[in-house]
Amino acid sequence: MAEPQQPAPEPKAAGLNDLSEDALGFGGRELITARDVVLRPRQVLEAWMTAGPSGGGRYARPLRLYLALSAILMLILFLQGGSERLLTDVGQVAPVLEDLIANSGKSRDAFMADADNWMTLVMVPLTALAYALVATPLLRWWDPEDLGWRRGFRATFAYLSAWTVPLLPFAWWTFDDGPMRMIVSVALFLFAIVTFMRMGAGRWWRSPAAGLGKALLLSIALQLAALIGFAPVLAIGLLAGRFA
Numbered sequence: 001m002a003e004p005q006q007p008a009p010e011p012k013a014a015g016l017n018d019l020s021e022d023a024l025g026f027g028g029r030e031l032i033t034a035r036d037v038v039l040r041p042r043q044v045l046e047a048w049m050t051a052g053p054s055g056g057g058r059y060a061r062p063l064r065l066y067l068a069l070s071a072i073l074m075l076i077l078f079l080q081g082g083s084e085r086l087l088t089d090v091g092q093v094a095p096v097l098e099d100l101i102a103n104s105g106k107s108r109d110a111f112m113a114d115a116d117n118w119m120t121l122v123m124v125p126l127t128a129l130a131y132a133l134v135a136t137p138l139l140r141w142w143d144p145e146d147l148g149w150r151r152g153f154r155a156t157f158a159y160l161s162a163w164t165v166p167l168l169p170f171a172w173w174t175f176d177d178g179p180m181r182m183i184v185s186v187a188l189f190l191f192a193i194v195t196f197m198r199m200g201a202g203r204w205w206r207s208p209a210a211g212l213g214k215a216l217l218l219s220i221a222l223q224l225a226a227l228i229g230f231a232p233v234l235a236i237g238l239l240a241g242r243f244a
Helices: 012-024 028-039 041-050 062-079 083-089 093-104 108-142 148-175 180-199 208-243
Strands: none
Touching (some): 028 041, 041 148, 062 148, 180 208
């Protein structure tokens, strides 16, 4: 009886790629896409808009890329203490938080664990939804093509991905208590403007002055969307800590 053939070992690079994709949803195609949205964002946007959601097979889908990037940010938040940091950072919540913990019949650690689990579950989808609902109408309005909602959402997550990638090296300080947090907040706002100007030239804006005005409007709208999206996340976390 012939012995069963052993499968050939995977190439080392393929193994690392699979491990990265399994852990963070971030494989080789995502790495290529992340690189290109920094180096040539305008060309990547055109590929996504004209050749389909995978840019003709070269790139990761914008929504998939953005969710993978968000997963990395959530991992950083977890390493810095999880959602407890977000809860205690909201000054208006601090007194309510202590009352909810006292009335929940749980220890503080148990309350925070339940709140953290639910906030982690809903934070990315709710925040992404808030961003999409705010940004998509603007990007559709500014685009000379009749994008429709599907391509409009694709353009939004293309922009969000291009905005998020260069912020990853600074993400650790996003949740810091020191002065770096303010510096990163300013950088986040400036990167939003620069990303719009670089990615949308010839599509979202024609003259630099108009482009800068639109970039400022979009950046402010996204800041408001972040606040709107965080409100239900916060409420879900507090309710989960109290009743879960």
